[in-house]
Amino acid sequence: MKILITYPDSFPGVFLKKSLENSYEIIDKKTDYEDIEAVRKILAETSPDVIILNVPFSGGIQLNIERPALLITKNTTAQLNTIVCAFEHEIGKLFFIGSSCMYPRNFNESMSEKDLFSGPLEETNLAYATSKISGWQLCKAYNKEHGTKYRTLIPANLFGEHDDFSVENAHVIGALLNRFHKAKKEDRKVVTVWGTGEPVRDFLYAGDFADAVRFCLEQDLSWEEMNIGSGRGHSIKELVEIIAEIVDYRGEIKYDTTKPDGMKVKVLNSERINQAGWSPTTSLKESMEKTYEWYKGR
DSSP, rough: EEEESSSSTTTTHHHHHHHHTTSSSSEEEEEEEEOHHHHHHHHHHHSSEEEEOOOOOOEEEEEEEOOHHHHHHHHHHHHHHHEEEEHTOOOOOOEEEGGGGGGGGGOSSOOOOOGTSSSOOOOOGGGHHHHHHHHHHHHHHHHHHHEEEEEEEEEEEEEEEOOOOOOOOOOOOHHHHHHHHHHHTTTSSSEEESSSSSEEEEEEEHHHHHHHHHHHHTTOOSSSSSEEOSSSSEEEEHHHHHHHHHHHSEEEEEETTSSSOOOEEEOOOHHHHHHHHHOOOHHHHHHHHHHHHHHHHH
């Protein structure tokens, strides 16, 4: 079986490739997925059996607030081109990697797949979330009209080696590891964290997510959309305490409550994939330690 992973050198593409390359033929040819003719060309040249549609254009709250047009344009274009061309080339199976941002903002408990479209989205990541919803709906539309098997996998907040640790683009774990590492290195007495620290998130190690994608590929599950998370929520304050311990930062931690929190609770209900036989194997602290060691050795 030949599998095309889009943006294979991105995060989490590197984990997907590592998880699958020993058992499958991975097409490791790069192209510009924002150019529909380039997508048509790579599919014609490689003839994959399966596409894993991984589009890496994302970031934390700051990037979502400052660059919404960039995020919605790049994601929507790459997704649309790939899905349309997959059908043109009669590729019947595709896994689209969505985002937990697709869920409504007002939840105080874990979110199951039936909760999609049940309320307004979080304003701070509205553009990015809309692009992911459009990809999900395009997959469903092709399934309904043409009988394809295009599945949407919705991961929790992913992190791990090869993630983006830049101040501008990083997600919460990457941003905090970077901030605390630099604070320790420069002997800063105070680290300031955005928001109240109260929001609760579901964090998933990218290696576990890649394992889940492999599981879905091999089990040929019938669900059109499926959550992939740890099933456990951790507050940002709890996360900060773990990171400070891993980095061995002993200064003061302050919370800037003038900055936005984003969604109050974003924890995925992963019963569908758990009942099918998959669950993550790497603890939050263990996976953050591995991530930090990689970050230091870059």
